[in-house]
Amino acid sequence: MSFSSVSIAMTGSGGAGVMTAGQMLVDAAARAGWYGLMGRSLGPQIRGGESAALLRLSPQPVQSPDDFYDLLVAVDWGNIERFASELPLHAETVIISDPVQGPVPALMLEQSPRVIEVPLKEIARSTPGGRVNMVALGLVAAAIGIPAATIEQVLSTVLGKKGPEVIAQSLASLHAGMQAAEPLAGHLRPLAPPTAAGQDRWSITGNEATGLGALRGGVRFCAAYPITPATEVLEWLAPNLTHVGGTLVQAEDELASINMCLGGSFGGVPSLTATSGPGLALMTEGLGLAVASETPVVVVDVMRGGPSTGIPTKSEQSDLNIAVYGLHGDAPHIVTAPLSIADCVFTAQWSVMLAESRQCPVIMLSDQAAGQSRAVLDRPTLPDFHAHRLRAEAAEGDYQRYALTADGVSPMAIPGTAGTTYTADGLEHSPKGTPSTQARHHQEQLDKRLRKLTEFDYGPAWAEISGPPDADMAVITFGSITEQVREALARAAETGLHARLIAVRLLAPARPARMVAALQGIGKLLVVEQNHSAQFHSLLRAQYDLPPLVHTLHRPGPLALRPHEIVTALGALAQADACVAA
Incomplete structure (x- = not known):
């Protein structure tokens, strides 16, 4: 490639702190002027189990993993066999192994990487309140050339709420790790000089970017049930919706979530829910109601491995079929997909605009790889379009909610608007909204619902x-x-x-x-x-x-x-x- 990067994997059992160390490393690299990407590999356990922070640092923007890892730091080898295949190594890879954790597993040596033993645990014990993950952080930071002052500043900021004693102990562990980096000299190339110091950049995950795009698009109500790997969308929206007068409700399940969103949207408030494959499966009936009643709603599906409960913590693009074809009957709707972590902002905002302007459900297919990975990237150009719903004004006489308009979009009344009472349910209906079994009404409404999507200029x-x-x-x-x-x-x-x-x-x-x-x-x-x-x-x-x-x-x-x-x-x-x- 025309630019260099360093890929690092930090592994350990749940609770070993490799995610914290990895996040600090990315933050420090960003502060020093580099770009970065941090993904994660986790087991399905609620607590404990295997984990790995998967990093790529570069002087140029990066939003995808590289071919191989240049450095693997094993705080311990707990359950490494469960995800070793996700850690491609090669002959130039350096493995840092603590001898007290036992020999390097044979499956990690198949590509003949270089193994350097560093007594991480012993070093941690040599400092009061020592922390192995902070020793590992110092080791890696020194090995790849991140300035000591920068990593110290990040550590102090991240651990600030834990008090001065914890900060002092962690800094001591960090410095001990830096001193232990000497055996790596000459075995690992340092990062190329940074190129973005002082530039306006973001550190953001795909799930956070999705929340931002939804908010910018006009979403002011969210009802959802937590599910891996979509929960961070809700965690980001919960406090930020309140800043713009919006509301988030944690529903009792996914069926309640989609129906609450339809209710909010029926009342005139742009609404969104976030889920993953199992939740989307439960929402399909509600989405059919949204199609029939022409009620706007956005469903963000952060895809994971399936079917059924599948692999909750791993990424997979396998919900495409259910997103496109999963509704019963002829039920035209929109399916979008962000193309990167940064693009989650645009695509979420665009999805809200499409749902509102076309009066239909939009399913946005993100995935775990984008949703739960954090990237340091240049501040994206934010779109300036916003949701606009064609609304009915007060009327006298016969209000036709589902009037057969040229573009298929009919003015939608907000409950309480004088003269605009109508029926909105899942039954086929006449232009007025009255339930109907007439072939003519069915044909007209099918054509209308399809026309407003296929003849629109995207x-x-x-x-x-x-x-x-x-x-x-x-x-x-x-x-x-x-x-x-x-x-x-x-x-x-x-x-x-x-x-x-x-x-x-x-x-x-x-x-x-x-x-x-x-x-x-x-x-x-x-x-x-x-x-x-x-x-x-x-x-x-x-x-x-x-x-x-x-x-x-x-x-x-x-x-x-x-x-x-x-x-x-x-x-x-x-x-x-x-x-x-x-």
Whole structure:
């Protein structure tokens, strides 16, 4: 690549403090002028179990994991076998192992990494109130070149509420770890000089960015039931909604959540709920009611491994089918997907605008990889559009809530508006809202509900398209995996292999004319996604005319697709085309 980065994994049993250490490391790197990304790998246990802080630090913006980890610091080896495959190592990887924790497990030595023993626990014991995770933090900070003053400042800020004694003990452990970094000299390349010192940047997770986008879009009511990995959306919204006069209610379950949101929206307040796959499954009946009654609502689905309870703490893009096809009957609705952590702001705000203006449910498909990862990034350009619902004014005579308008959108009355009483339920109805079983009314309302979505101009936001206009190959993807694809295409271009990127933000309804333009001149297509059954590829096949040669790169979570795998798949696609041509 044209820039350097350092990837670090800090592992330990739950309670070992590796997440705290990892967060401090990212914060310190950011304060010193670097960029960073921190993901996490956790077991399904409520307490204890395995955990890993997964970091990538760079002088350039990064929002995707690299191919391999350069440094693995094991506070202990507890349950490492459960997620060792998520920690790709190579011959240049340095493993820091505490000898009192036992030998390095054989499965971590398969790629012949370099092992350096550092007595982390013994060092911690040598300082009053010593903490092993702070020793590890000091070791890593010194090894990669983060200034001591910066990491000290971050530590003091983070632990400020714990009092001066805890801060002093942690600083002592930190300094002891820095002194212990000498054996790493020459074995690990330091970070390249920072490039963003003093610039206006954010440290934000995808879930926090989603909450911000929802708030900016006009959401003022949220009802939800906590569920991994979506809970942080609610945790962010709970205090911030109050600052703008909004309300968050923790409902008793997902069925109550969606129905409370429909009630809030029916009353005129833009509403949102956040959940994951199991919760979305429970909400499908309520979403059908939103379609039939034309009530705006946004459901953020932070996807995780499925089916059923699945793998709650791991990422997977496997809710695409239920999001697009999961409602019974002909129930047109909108499905969006943010393309990165930063894009969660835009896509959430856009989703609220679409729900309100089209008077329909919008399902926004985020995922654990974006939602629970923290990125240090340049302050994004925030969109200036906001939700606007077509509202009915006081009327005299026969108010038709579901009038057959040209664009399919009818003025929606707020309860209490004079002369606008109407029935809003899940039964098919006449333009007035009166329940009806007439074939004519059913046909008219089906056409109306479809027309307002398919004939709307979504503009260029439907997808992000980049790359050489004369390329004959393209990679098409969606969701957070887009960042790995971007990096892979940049690497491929350096070797002379060029391809266009089509990252789809609007998954439903389909945009056939837009896709034709995006695929202009493309004869070979690589579809990249993170699920077992290639759901995105099937969706593309069903909705669009694709080039003659299509390859897929897909696998389920929890193993993230790495940039080098995408480069390899792109090279295979190019070679396959050459064979066909020959």
